[in-house]
Amino acid sequence: MTAVLQVEGLHKAFGGVQAVADVSFAVSAGEMLALIGPNGAGKSTCFNMLNGQLAPDLGIVRLEGRDIVGLRPRAIWRLGVGRTFQITATFASLGVRENVQMALYSHAGRLRSMLQRFGAAFRTEADALLSQVGMLDQAERACGVLAYGDLKRVELAMALANQPRLLLMDEPTAGMAPKERVALMELTAGLARARGIAVLFTEHDMDVVFSQADRIIVLDRGQLIAGGTPDEVRNNPAVRAVYLGGTH
Amino acid sequence: MVGALGVDQAKLFTSVFFAGAVLAGLGGALQIPREPANLDLDLAIIADAFVITVVGGLGSIGGAFLAAILIGVAKAFCIGIGTVDWFGFEISFSKLTLVVEFLIMALVLVVRPYGLLGKPQAVQRIAADPAPPLTAPTWKIALVWVVILVAVPLVADRYVTILLTDIVCFALFAVSLHFIMGPAGMVSFGHAAYFGLGAYAAGLLFKQAGLPMEAALLLAPLCAGAFAIVYGWFCVRLSGVYLAMLTLAFAQISWSIVFQWDSFTGGSNGVFGIWPSAWLADKTTYYYMALACCGLGIALLWRVLFSPFGFTLRAGRDSPLRAEAIGIDLRGVQWAAFVLVGALAGLAGAVYAFSKGSISPSAISIAQSTDGLIMVLLGGVETLTGPIVGAAIFTWLRDEVARRTEFWRGVMGGVILVIVLLFPQGLVGGLKALVLRWREQRA
Ligand SMILES: Nc1ncnc2c1ncn2[C@@H]1O[C@H](COP(=O)(O)OP(=O)(O)OP(=O)(O)O)[C@@H](O)[C@H]1O
Ligand SMILES: [Mg+2]
Numbered sequence: 001m002t003a004v005l006q007v008e009g010l011h012k013a014f015g016g017v018q019a020v021a022d023v024s025f026a027v028s029a030g031e032m033l034a035l036i037g038p039n040g041a042g043k044s045t046c047f048n049m050l051n052g053q054l055a056p057d058l059g060i061v062r063l064e065g066r067d068i069v070g071l072r073p074r075a076i077w078r079l080g081v082g083r084t085f086q087i088t089a090t091f092a093s094l095g096v097r098e099n100v101q102m103a104l105y106s107h108a109g110r111l112r113s114m115l116q117r118f119g120a121a122f123r124t125e126a127d128a129l130l131s132q133v134g135m136l137d138q139a140e141r142a143c144g145v146l147a148y149g150d151l152k153r154v155e156l157a158m159a160l161a162n163q164p165r166l167l168l169m170d171e172p173t174a175g176m177a178p179k180e181r182v183a184l185m186e187l188t189a190g191l192a193r194a195r196g197i198a199v200l201f202t203e204h205d206m207d208v209v210f211s212q213a214d215r216i217i218v219l220d221r222g223q224l225i226a227g228g229t230p231d232e233v234r235n236n237p238a239v240r241a242v243y244l245g246g247t248h
Numbered sequence: 249m250v251g252a253l254g255v256d257q258a259k260l261f262t263s264v265f266f267a268g269a270v271l272a273g274l275g276g277a278l279q280i281p282r283e284p285a286n287l288d289l290d291l292a293i294i295a296d297a298f299v300i301t302v303v304g305g306l307g308s309i310g311g312a313f314l315a316a317i318l319i320g321v322a323k324a325f326c327i328g329i330g331t332v333d334w335f336g337f338e339i340s341f342s343k344l345t346l347v348v349e350f351l352i353m354a355l356v357l358v359v360r361p362y363g364l365l366g367k368p369q370a371v372q373r374i375a376a377d378p379a380p381p382l383t384a385p386t387w388k389i390a391l392v393w394v395v396i397l398v399a400v401p402l403v404a405d406r407y408v409t410i411l412l413t414d415i416v417c418f419a420l421f422a423v424s425l426h427f428i429m430g431p432a433g434m435v436s437f438g439h440a441a442y443f444g445l446g447a448y449a450a451g452l453l454f455k456q457a458g459l460p461m462e463a464a465l466l467l468a469p470l471c472a473g474a475f476a477i478v479y480g481w482f483c484v485r486l487s488g489v490y491l492a493m494l495t496l497a498f499a500q501i502s503w504s505i506v507f508q509w510d511s512f513t514g515g516s517n518g519v520f521g522i523w524p525s526a527w528l529a530d531k532t533t534y535y536y537m538a539l540a541c542c543g544l545g546i547a548l549l550w551r552v553l554f555s556p557f558g559f560t561l562r563a564g565r566d567s568p569l570r571a572e573a574i575g576i577d578l579r580g581v582q583w584a585a586f587v588l589v590g591a592l593a594g595l596a597g598a599v600y601a602f603s604k605g606s607i608s609p610s611a612i613s614i615a616q617s618t619d620g621l622i623m624v625l626l627g628g629v630e631t632l633t634g635p636i637v638g639a640a641i642f643t644w645l646r647d648e649v650a651r652r653t654e655f656w657r658g659v660m661g662g663v664i665l666v667i668v669l670l671f672p673q674g675l676v677g678g679l680k681a682l683v684l685r686w687r688e689q690r691a
Pocket of ligand 2: 043044045170
């Protein structure tokens with residue numbers, strides 16, 4: 001398997017806080033890699049460095065062999081990286097379908113037109129994505145009035161709009177009922193395998209993590225302390241001590 | 249949040265307001281020996297105070313102190329130095345006193361987007377109610393209005409026609425301001441810059457360059473747009489109050505140049521004798537031309553709002569983070585919007601200039617910018633037609649009140665206060681809410 005994403009020696013400090021220290025890992029096409037760790041471990045900070053929102057102090061991020069450190073998020077998106085945020089970021093005053101259409105228009109480079117009417121193009125594509133994540137029945141509603149779990153679904157649909165090679169999902173199932181969580185991640189895993197998308201996700205729900213991830217890496221106070229298959233991680237004494245011991 | 253902790257917010261805000269007012273009053277009283285109380289103190293001092301808090305950085309008392317000293321010293325220096333001769337150029341520093349604080353603010357904000365000692369602001373919009381979806385008036389309703397507006401001069405007198413000409417100019421001005429502050433989410437405190445620069449461009453192209461009126465009218469928006477290219481490039485790098493204050497700084501810098509460049513712009517007197525060509529000399533004909541220009545300008549702006557470009561602007565206002573994450577170059581888009589809006593405000597100014605026959609620096613003043621903001625807020629920011637209604641009512645009211653009483657400023661202020669208290673979402677926003685409630689009750 002070829003690594004879609006390869007991270008080597010990533011570092012980031014905020015003032016005196018070493019949020020991420022010497023983190024290295026790789027994700028292959030079609031693989032579901034879970035990045036877990038207690039609150040404040042540095043997971044979101046890692047994500048932000050992968051999609052260009054934050055500049056790492058040190059380290060290399062390779063997307064299909066190409067170093068992407070220093071590129072802006074929008075450039076990294078164009079290289080095929082989709083992302084969902086821990087605190088959802090959608091266009092609140094626009095409709096659900098329009099949100100997804102924005103991503104589709106942008107992917108096609110058609111957002112510059114000033115005189116056409118927005119919304120006629122990419123309707124079927126948007127609806128296909130929305131039905132995949134189970135949001136088609138709410139396509140006409142404004143994102144600003146949606147339940148939190150539903151916003152996460154819209155975000156996933158938007159992240160899938162540019163046919164990504166890599167999906168970065170920061171707590172994709174927060175705000176959902178336990179059953180929905182597993183269902184959504186099963187869907188993601190299915191897409192990942194069918195299309196060869198590499199998925200890196202964080203998640204606090206251990207049922208989801210251990211049932212859906214192919215591999216798990218564990219972050220604690222900025223450092224990777226363990227990694228391996230779900231079984232290996234489950235039985236790792238260091239992980240039990242700092243992580244599962246505390247919250248599970 | 250504070251409310252959840254058991255603090256009475258109304259009381260808290262009122263006492264903070266009271267304390268602020270006492271301190272401001274004390275400041276005012278203390279400075280009396282320096283400058284006698286006068287009516288223009290309000291806007292001047294508001295501008296100064298705003299500039300100082302923004303240069304210092306919002307929320308930083310130390311920063312405000314530093315900024316106050318910096319600006320005070322700079323002003324004193326400008327007066328002290330007077331006129332100097334540098335390499336054969338005569339530079340009058342005393343003339344700079346009018347703008348020195350705005351120059352400093354522009355420089356500080358360009359280098360330090362959050363002021364001298366300020367910290368980046370948390371993004372506020374997310375938690376607030378999202379803006380309601382926009383709806384454009386249907387073709388039928390728009391057509392009815394066009395017919396009415398075309399018919400008015402046939403039945404009304406000359407005075408009404410002239411007033412309507414003013415109104416359509418200000419309507420385009422207000423709609424362009426609404427475009428940038430509503431859907432695009434960039435509040436401009438200095439929108440008069442583009443209106444005024446368009447007006448001056450028209451006047452100067454006509455008088456100084458000797459172009460025919462039609463050419464001047466067509467080129468003026470391009471000139472205003474050219475200024476918007478420069479100003480906008482800096483402004484879109486900021487957000488929130490800092491952005492608003494930088495727009496104000498550019499407007500004031502423009503104003504002071506126009507105000508002081510006697511030989512070219514006519515200084516405080518302005519430009520005179522800019523009358524339309526013979527075929528437009530008749531007030532009614534000119535009104536139709538103004539209606540066509542401004543109506544098309546408004547139609548264009550509305551059309552753009554519903555285009556992919558307009559949706560991108562709204563998307564960027566709702567979530568800059570998400571916009572960037574789906575490949576949008578938000579700054580570029582906002583910059584383009586700035587230029588578009590500047591050009592159309594310039595068109596409004598040019599049409600206005602030829603309707604009056606003269607143009608004075610007050611067209612670029614803070615007061616003109618504030619008028620625009622009042623028009624938009626009066627009608628309602630969250631609606632498309634609001635700014636037009638606001639412009640119409642404001643212009644009509646000012647005219648009406650000014651003719652009847654000397655105290656028109658006070659009366660205007662009172663009327664606006666009442667409207668804002670009765671309709672916090674603006675007139676059109678409030679009426680829409682009323683209609684909605686009425687329909688729900690009947691259903
Ligand atoms: N912009 C920032 N400025 C300063 N400190 C920050 C910033 N962002 C994160 N941190 C700090 O870095 C550390 C890691 O934060 P991060 O958000 O990456 O954790 P996380 O693993 O995503 O936690 P959670 O599970 O709560 O989302 C924390 O100590 C946090 O306080
Ligand atoms: Mg996080």
